[in-house]
Amino acid sequence: MYGGGYIFEEPNNRQVREEMLHDEPEKLAAFEERIARGEKIEPGDWMPAEYRRQLIRLIEQHAHSEIIGALPEGTWITRAPGFKRKLALIAKVQDEIGHGQLLYNAAETLGKTREAMINDLLSGKSKYSNVFNYPAKTWADVTVIGFLIDAAAIVNQVANSKGSYGPYCRALERICYEESFHLKQGHDAFIELATGTPAQKEMLQDALNRWWKPIMHFFGPPDKASLHSEKLMQWKVKMASNDDMRNQFLDMYVPKIWELGLTLPDPLLRKNPETGRWEYSDPDWDEFFRVINGGGPCNEERLQVRKWAEEHGRWVRKALMKPAEKHSLPVA
Amino acid sequence: MSLDPRVNRLKLGDPNAVIKVEEGENWNVYEVFHQEKRGAHHEHVGCVHAPDPQLALIFAKEQFARRKKCVNLWVVKSADILAFDVEDEDMFANNLEKTYRDASGFKVMEKINKFKQSSKGTTDVK
């Protein structure tokens, strides 16, 4: 699961212009026409260097978010209450790893190896969704993540699945299908607490209060502050604006929260009947940037755990390495 | 202390330690083809990283058939797949014009109707 909470690298406009000069204008025109017609770009196609760079960055961050996202929910694998919840949670965390696998493959078709991407994650060079730098303190946190973070991710991923790069779209199609199971099981567990004992309800309200800010951050900074370029929209790398996606999410899910008698910790949150848009308090964007740059409550632990996994799995991988074999990237 | 009891059992290392994965450590890439039911074609569904075909197949089973209906899978090393270059797409371009390869290119009924029209009145059908 993933949101628009990543920061696109600001295109170096001079570099892009120069590349375009070198990049044979006819090829660029044909590439842009193809996208405008709604056709997909495939790995062997000619593409502008900037398109390749931004896509690698986007898909790689998405992949990292999946395998890091497996950690906060994994926190409750050994404590999930009852057979059904236990199995559903393991299956869900497993799916996140599966999504990571699909996405790393999609990014690899653009020329960056899985190993290079993992290294950039471990060194902190490459980012992942901010939301996973927050702790899952109680069982109720898992239900909030499973319901609302997955719901938000679906809004983002459905938009991205209509993008221009074939392998990414195909991976997202499968991912969205599985996310609908996540959302359903999350919603089910969420409702169980919301309609349960007073203690369960309190536990859920508490988790909801704690997660609301990261959820508001999930789609990234407001449009007026974010640097998405028109080029990325034209190339169908970025498919919807952060504010539009946030608004769509609020429209779909706030009523589902309120209908259960739960509250959200923002007195200004309301849908403006005239504009049809949601209004809300400023969710502290300074915190967003602080967390993305390593200052969140769990950044250190998340990377430490990934490092542990890579380090302790190394002997298995190395034992079966075949250095003499010809290696290749995925074909599609 | 982590909130995750699993993590507390791991004995995590130094957070500043530099951990690097070597190129090739995630093995080679195999393309996966999925057969949904007997009699159907195998369709490409993605790929797995694996050290050899046997483990590729074992991995593919759970990554590509743990939900969807499936009766068999193929795996083949990506490096062994031969495809045309994208620039060669024009080789396929005029297929549609070669109507002599296509059932729709032959207007049998038109001819029969024309024959029936023209022979009306000149021949008695008994």
Next chain:
Amino acid sequence: MLNKAITDLLTKMADDELILGHRNSEWTGLGPVMEEDIAFSSMAQDKIGHSWALFRILEELPEGRPADLNAFCRPEAAFKCCHLVEYPNSGYDFSLMRHFLFDQAEAVRYESLQESSFEPLQQLSKKVKGELKYHTLHANAWILQLSKAGEESYDRMQTALNEIMALAAGIFEPARDYEQALIDEKVYPGEKELYNRWLDRIYPVLVKASLNLPDLNAIAPAYGGRTGQHTPYLGPLLKEMGEVFNLDTAANW
């Protein structure tokens, strides 16, 4: 009498699968490579799923308790799992070897149950057949490949086998009071018979992997689990597993 014997058999099988499934699920998200992470997680889910099915059979028996209550809030001494499944995951070598030895034993057990006179077990054994085929295929492939992949990897496999063999032999601890009744009534062929069938199954794989089977006469099988005597690892595991459920066992979760 037979009812008690069947309850005993079902409980030890259900506990084994629950505890090992729980242990193996701890690897989800932390495995050596994503593809294997996914495969190993599926098999952990299968084990917990088998356990759930067994607890539901128990639930239907006279004096049966709801599956969740039985699994998530029973005192430690009432658990009948073997010691093998209780040990924490010390490394992937340990977990893989345990997976190989346990799943081969499980396969042998369920195969024998296809002829069980106890209908629900017979049905379950047919249902899990395909899953267990995959589990043993997966386990055999890993044991063979890692044992043939250089010195370090081979040593790890041999060391794990040496450490685990006595624990694995403990899977086949006969039921003290019920064994003969279960055999006589053709519920299952008995632990001694399953042990021999299991050795026949693992031996050729170990030979192919050039691993040395420890001297079976020199090892003392880790018995005790079937009568409620456990390693120090089970108590904390159960406490953790039931932590949320036991906040309110009457509530729906």
